[in-house]
Each structure stands twice: as C-alpha cells, then as structure tokens.
Amino acid sequence: MKHRVTMRFTTRQGNSYLYDDVTSMIFPWSGMLENILKLLETTETAQLLANIPEEYAAEEWIDKVHWVDYWKNNLGAFYREEWKDSPLSYDNFEAELGANLTNQLILSVTDDCNLRCKYCIYSDEYALTKNKTCNYMSTDTAQKAIDYFHKLIAPQLARNPRKKFGITFYGGEPLVNFTTVKYAVEYAREKLGDKVYFMMTSNGLLLTDEVVNYLKMHDVGLAISIDGPEQEHDRLRVTVGGGGSFARIKKNVDRIREKHPEYYRTRVNAVCVYDFLTDVEQTEQFFEDGERDTTVPRAIFVNRVSDTNSCYYQKFSKEDIQQYHDREKRLRDKYFSQKTCGCSSSSYLTSLIGSSALSIITRRRALDGKPAYMPATGSCVPGQKLCVNSNGVIDICERVNGTNPIGDVHAGLHTDRVIQMVSNFRENIAASCDKCPGQKLCGLCFVNFETEGAFRKQKEICANHLNVMRNNLSLYTSICEDKPDAEFIFSSDTIELDQPLTTF
Template identity: 35%
Template structure:
C-alpha cells in the first residue's frame, strides 16, 4: 500500500486526524485513534483496513498522489515579469534620523546598516518607467516609499508622485509609506491626505517603552514628537488617521503590560488599526530571549481573544494588540474547510511571484523580491534597473519547494506551509539558495501550523464559527 499522509492529535475532549490529502480535520473514536497511531508506526492489521475504508468512502485518507513539487505559476513567470508587475517599493534613502535598537539596519542583523546613500531622481524615474513598461495587463498599481526614513526625501517623493500622474493613463495608482512618524509635519500630512496615501507609523506603546528603543541619534526619545504629530492628524484629518496603521514591535525586554494598557486607553489611537509585530528573528546575529513574564502576559491576552472568538467575552476586554489575530484565524479556518485535494503537481504556499507584488528597488537600482529579504545576500537579488529581471533567479525563489522536493512530497504540512525566501536565514555573501537553509525553518513551520490546527479543533468544540464573529469584529 502506498503512503497515506496524516497526523494524529487529541484535545481534552476528542481525538482527531488531520488528513493532508484534503487538508481537513475530522474527529475519530478513541479506538480508531489507536489504530491510526499504530499505522503511523508501521503496524498494519485487518482493523486498519476496516478503519481506513470507513473514512476513504468520504474521500479522506487517500494514498499520496503528489508526484512533483512545482509552483503553479512556475511556467508563467516570464510572462508575469514582462506584463504583470503590480507595484514598487522605492528605497528612497538609507539614512534615518532615528537609531532604533532593533532596526533591521541597526547592526543586529546580517544585513546592510544605515548609510548616507540616497536615491537619485534619475533612479526613481527609471524605476517608475520600469513599472509602467512591465504592467500593461494591470489596471491598478501601487508605489510605496521606504527607507531608512523615507520622509527625509520628501521632495523626491513629491517628484515621483508628479511623474506618475504625468505618465499614467488608464490605470489607478495608489501610494503608501512606512515612516517612523517624526517628520509628519502639517505640510507633509496635508500632502499625504491630498494624494490619498496609505500610511503605516511605527509606535511601540507607552512613552517609557517606546523611548527605550526608538531614539534620535542624540539619545533623546521620539515618543512625544510622534504623538504630537498623530494628535494633529486626528484633529485635522480624522478619516485619514482612522485608516493609518500603527506598527508596534514587541521587544523581548519590554514591559508588555504597559503597552497593553497604553493602546487600550490612549484616545489619540482609539479606533486605529494596531498591528503587533514580534521582533524579527530571521537573520539575527544573536538569539533573543523573552522574559517569562512577557510570555505569560502575551498568552493571557491571547486567551482573552479566544474567549471573544467563542462568544464568551465582549470585544472591549480584548487588547488591540491581539485583535488582528482574527483575520489570520479566518483565513486558516477557511483553508481547512475548502477540502482542497492535494495531488499530482503541487507546491507549498508562502512564495509569491518574486517582485510582482512589491518589487523592492534599492537606492542604487538593484531589484529584490520585497523589502523583507537581506540586501547583502546576492542570492536574494533578482536583477537591476539596468539589466532587468533575472528570470532564472525568480524561478528558483518561486519554486523554493524544489530544494526539498523529496521531503515536501511526503510532508503532512505541505498544504499549510508558508515558507518563503524571506524566512531563510541566509548569510552575507550567499550566492545561491540551498536545501540546508530551507530545512532549518521546516520544523518551526510545522510547529506553527500544528498549533493552529490544534487551536482550531478546540475552538470548534466551543462552537466557534468564523462567519458568526465577522460582523462583531
């Protein structure tokens, strides 16, 4: 008999099987669970065949039918690169007026550090031309400005917007920016509102917590100035403020209780979209250790969210830092209920078509799939404005599963794996993607998905239905 790929797990109330073939969770009896466990360990009996046939009549637990690991867009990537570029992220400067302790460019990571490099007008216009030349099949485009601190190059940003409006016909172009918030002057805010920018502002919480990490070069904290700017936005452009995202990094040495209280009570940020991001650990030169108290409080706050999700607690008691978990849970819930069949040629999720969503253009015109990958690893570079896109390297990134094809073909986590090149801990100067780097993150990814599967089963035991909670979120 060919291999049947599944996982056994149990909660306090029930026994379950996760079936890879259909990406589905279903309950079984305790005696059946024992049969499934034995079968995983090579024990086959008449009882095994009886139990398997019982569920196979419903289309579950079919023999492994995956024969090849290949991304469904692999054959079309050349066409996408030529005609379907959707957006740019322009690194208008590598300078920053802050020196945040955990910045990707602070020296803590295997990546470049802050420098005085800035994008020339010629490079910026060339990047915009590149976007327009490779997006004839797209009706909507997006251009985002990135740094360093992008508002240090506000004049360049304005020139880019004007250039786009002069050049583009028949397409809708939107603009966005990620900023530390210190340079959001009245002039800047007025301009961003007038040109319908989407905005993400970095703010880590209370004054004490924020200023401990996000300082000016002088060592002075940036909290007071940022809050002053956000207050101005709220008073004069409330709609714009309401759709501005607040990006908060949770520091391992921080006081998460203070931050939870701050975001729950601060009136300037009331109704804002708060996005909590843990400290990025990929590429860190040294391992970070979170305090026991930090993990305890974080778990407690997430527990409150779960009580909300199962209608046991009102939303007002749930921290804004964890409420964003709902959208992730919705997506996972829906994925596990599509009963999508995994057979033939397939690939794990995670890799997007490199560069198509937000092609990252450095100050010097090098091209990367997005801003999340290290700029000091040549294996992440997919071309330049001068030479164009490197289709061969794009294919390697997109078809990342090929590095571990044998392992992926029989992996229970194939349907829900989200590994992409940004997660690979590649070193400075790395010339090519390799199997070893990918396998390093596989176990962590399996643990993440299994935790989600277990959680979803428990929530269903408490009558959780995503559709019923959507209106209340």
C-alpha cells in the first residue's frame, strides 16, 4: 500500500509550493495541480484528459495532467510504499560497520567539571543522565579505546588513504584531565598518523599558555562555550561558588588571539546554548560585532537547552516563551533580508536561523540511501560514532542518557545489544515513518525518544518537527524566490569528516 508523502507550504511572497518526500523536489503548486493529483488516485490518466473541467482552460489542463502523471507514474513521486521489514541480523555487523560507516571517536575523559552551568545535561534537571562525579578516564582506557577504534576502521584506512577520522575530547570539562588528553593525542597520532583530526569542547577556564601551546602544536580544534555577552553568559554559566565565568574565559580567548592569531582564526570556535530567557538579538549582535573586530570566535553551533527527560522548561512563563519567539522572528527577518541582498550574516545568525536553510539544502535526495534496517529519522547507525565514557563504556554519542550502551573498550561493540536497540527503535519509533511527509528532512534521532533502556514514541515531538520543516521550507524557498543565486555558507568543527552515508 502506498501513502502520500507531501507537504504544502507558502512563501513570504504568498506563492504556494509542494515538497515531495520521495524525490525531495520542491514544486510550484496550485489548486489545479492539487486537484489533478487527487483525481489520479482513483481515475485513469486517459479519462482525465478526456474530461476537462469547465473552470480550466483545456490546453493548460492537458499539459498539467501529463506533467503530474509523468512525475507520479514514471518517477514515483508523491507516494511511498510501506516498508518491508529488514531486520539487522548479520553476524559480521561489527566488521561491516567499521569498513563503511565508523568515522569518529569521542573520549569523554572525565565526568568532573569546574563549572556548574544551570542547564548542564549532567545536572539534577535531567532524570536519566549521569551526574557530575570525580571519575577520570585513565590512560589505559584511552589507549584501549583508540586501539579498538583503529582496528574497527582499518578497512577504511586501507581503502581510502585520504580519508580523515575524528577524535573528540569531551566531558565534563576535558582539560581537568589534561594528562589523559595529552596521552591520547600522542598515542592516536602514533597509530593513525595524519589520518586523525582532533577536536575538543571546553568551557575555556583552563586555557593556560601551556595548554594552548600544546593544542596548537598538535592542531587540536577548540570549541569554547560562549553563550553571549557577559550578562547573558553569566546568567547560566556559573562557577562552583555561583559566580560568573565570562571575564576569565574572555581573558583566555584574548590571549589566544594575540599570541596565536592563525590558530585562533582557523581552529578556535564558539559553541552557544540558549533558553527562552536568552536575548538572542543582543547575543547575535555581540557575535556580529565581535567577528568584525575578531574579538569573539565564530559560532559554529547554537543549540537550545535540551528538553529531553527534563523539567527544565517548566520554569518559563507564556510571556517568556512569546518574547523569545518574537525575538527569533525578528532574527529570521534579518537573515532573510541579508540573504536576499547578498550581505553576509554573523556566524551566530547563520547557525541559529541559517541552519533552517541548511536542513533543506542538505536533505537526502531520491537515490540517497540509508541502511535498509535504519531507513528513516535523523538517527545514525549505532557505532557510526563511538562515545567512550570515563569508565570505558561505549555509547552511541555524547548526547544520549547513558542507559542504552552499545559496548565497552574491552569487548568492543555488543552486536546483540545494537540489534536489540535498532529493533526497539524501529518497532516503537520508526514503524510509521514510511507515512511521514518529512522523512528525508528529519533531524530527530535516538536522543529525542530515549527513555531508560528503551525508546518511546511521542507524537507531539513529530508534529512539532513537521511544523519546523514547513517553516524551514518556506524560509529557504522565499530566499531563493528573491535571490536565486543566494549564497549559503556553513561551517562546523567536523567539516573534514562530512561524507555521504554509505549503505551496506
């Protein structure tokens, strides 16, 4: 049985379009085309051509019927077949994964941190995530993780000598365990040579001259958490004693800029978090001004505080939420204006609003595939990234709550656990995704639906995400209507790892 998988939307200029999730095409749309497509569900093409409605001109009707018929019956547009079950069950899953998909190792080198950010995913605000501890990854655990990663990706290393693989340092605050970071960098370089691309996410407090010199010498990309100007940053990113952290971080950033200008320009970035009290307009202006005089690193990620398994958002009033949406709308207008006049946008605006356009630009096309057992949602294949915790347990990534591990550094991936996880996700989350009109635009993944040890469908999440998709389609298409040659430039700290998804 086939299901129609299209979304209608309107641009700012008032024009109507149809997004088709089978071909990923965006079509100018009209009442006539909609009428024809619906009639073709029950009526033969020849009959439609022979019976022209009085309200339509004959030539236009015939032309449109042929057009819709061609896309529907020759190119398979507008309707998708129900999926056939394709369970993950091969014995050599681990080898196949490493040979094709695995590309990043995340070392969560400590659960400890020298800040107490009020939105921290490892705080009491989140029911299922671990809390801060004094656990530190040993050099032995880091070595075992790198050895396993190297073994897993060996076929790719042999097949593609130009490919880069990522190793990311995460926490807690990774620099409180700088000993293991240094050991891992040098050991990984010994094992992987120039095939490894290092990255680190840090709160910036421990960026001493010694640390920065080391990171620069080993070409470690540095993403520093900066949530905005001082008042905005210090509202949530506080020290153990409750004081602000902005001044100390800014002092360290300024020193990097002055002593290592090339490293600062090419390898130092900012990551930002916001909630409904964030003045995103003021923060965007802060980054726009700071990028102009290079006093603030470019923002490569701007993410909202997570609401998964959390009571964090219960503290905001309707007025708070409305004020945030008003600010966001004005920033969308600003981004639209800049794109249509050919002006550049700040990195913060590009990440916060421009990511809407990016999700459309990078959508999967008709022939872009995912593994048959994982055909929908934005979920990766478990094991595509390996996130090793301080105790050596392997998670899907750094964002999950930790109750769904997929292996450990001693035994590697637990294939039976991965098969169970994928089966659970397909049964409880992805079972109806073949009917979704936004499957190829979907950015939802395991973390959006995880509960303790399993995954649970939440219809409101999908409904909200579909509304986001429509808004994204509208923004992107509106820009293209006004300026077909508009430039969309995006960057990330993993740009060298970006690659088409290979199926096997």
